[in-house]
Amino acid sequence: MSASPYVLPILLLIGSNLFMTFAWYGHLKYKAAPLATVVLVSWGIAFFEYCLMVPANRLGHQVYSAAQLKGMQEIITLTVFAGFSISYLGEAIKWNHVAAFVLIVAAAFLLFLE
Template sequence: MSAISRTVLLLLASNAFMTFAWYGHLKHHQHRAWYIAALLSWGIALFEYLLQVPANRIGFTVLSLGQLKMLQEVITLAVFIPFAVVYMKQPLKLDFLWASLCLLGAVYFVFRGNLTPA
């Protein structure tokens, strides 16, 4: 499996954990104290870091820092939209499409040329 494929898979899993760490408590646990939510989020975030750190190390062998960051942002949105719509029952808005198109423009500028570190 290529370094980019491994990076993408690890970042997808990492972002799933982080999205739940940041927003999952909003669905069922708003009645609990914020510090309880923070402690639970830190526990979930540990797994995010166990995936994110190796993903970035692997990705940095073939991508520039800017490319790696832009890849992270695209994956974040790709994970967040289904989370918001399916898990949090938020309406699917056209704004998600516009945000995605803006990110695609950013991806174009960061990745144009080649995939070697700058």
């Protein structure tokens, strides 16, 4: 059974963002690691992000506009990052973070109005 052309890009974007978040922010727990090592490890993790992001956009563009894909990606990124920030980095999400997120969701909603 294959996923809907509307759903598969979203699933790929979620997977992509999981890799992206670890590539960009996972090293923050390892401040003693040399910067060159962190960059190379992050780059290696980012390869898997691209392996999911590129197909997500290629397949998604069959049913979504590029602007809609970018809007979805931003919402997914913030959602994944919020969970990562709380669970992995132990940082709290504050009221202003939530307010900013709501505004970004509102902006993305506008992308889907025809």
